[in-house]
């Protein structure tokens with residue numbers, strides 16, 4: 508039986524870091540309001556030369572180096588983004604060219620903030636067929652380009668960045684093999700109007716701006732995330748007591764707290780980076796994974812639960828033995 512094992516993580520952030528106080532100079536808001544309602548203190552904002560593809564390629568290079576392989580060894584790139592460089596071709600193919608990979612399968616996945624979880628499930632399924640051997644799974648976004656900077660209810664919440672993992676298909680060994688143990692995804696398209704972008708190539712012919720009914724999104728997020736985490740643990744034959752780390756989508760510190768409480772998980776097992784990255788959509792889970800791997804919190808053998816929820820709605824979770 509083949510399992511998809513995480514062999515490396517990487518991340519990249521734009522050089523420019525913007526504090527709440529700096530934001531308050533151009534938007535009617537305050538550091539106090541943002542910290543109290545969201546836990547966010549900083550976000551990184553891409554400069555003109557930084558794009559989803561450049562951030563993704565930087566994160567991918569770091570993940571490839573951590574895995575100790577050559578870029579040419581990658582035969583699959585699945586890139587989750589809602590902010591591609593171009594409507595087409597897929598940003599994944601741009602990243603392939605930037606990495607100098609001559610031939611591989613490369614495509615994008617669009618599931619907004621859940622995009623990384625969707626990409627992980629797709630890559631895992633493709634690796635387990637045995638046709639592909641080493642995948643780069645990337646979450647990369649430049650949400651700053653979709654924000655309405657006149658709308659203080661949304662523009663303070665998001666940031667730019669990218670995270671990546673290398674997944675390798677390996678024959679499972681022993682009773683507790685490493686790798687992805689379960690994944691579970693959901694979508695409910697009836698909620699389009701609660702979190703969306705008001706433009707697109709086939710409707711307005713424009714890129715559009717992000718619109719959100721924050722309160723309603725918050726309510727759905729806590730219920731859906733707690734339930735899908737429970738489902739993914741059950742599929743893996745585990746319970747909340749077995750979990751070493753939860754690496755959640757970083758949208759709002761209050762959502763992270765409420766979700767962990769619902770599952771009876773102590774807050775010290777939850778990796779939190781929303782304070783330094785804000786909500787980076789599909790990039791947020793792999794960015795947080797990279798932070799907690801590099802600072803030594805996540806260790807080989809640990810049970811790690813990834814979860815995310817976003818526009819659509821879409822939501823999902825994965826259980827990994829690191």
Ligand SMILES: CC(C)(COP(=O)(O)OP(=O)(O)OC[C@H]1O[C@@H](n2cnc3c(N)ncnc32)[C@H](O)[C@@H]1OP(=O)(O)O)[C@@H](O)C(=O)NCCC(=O)NCCS
Pocket residue numbers: 535536537540541544545620659660661663719720721722723724725728758759762786816817818
């Ligand atoms: C967006 C969110 C932080 C707002 O928090 P909230 O407690 O629901 O706040 P409200 O929307 O009720 O707004 C409360 C007040 O703050 C004001 N406000 C909104 N944004 C503000 C800002 N940036 N600065 C200062 N005041 C602000 C509102 O105008 C409102 O004022 P009023 O009471 O005079 O009308 C919260 O709903 C949230 O995090 N939702 C989930 C969003 C999310 O994570 N989405 C992504 C999922 S992928």
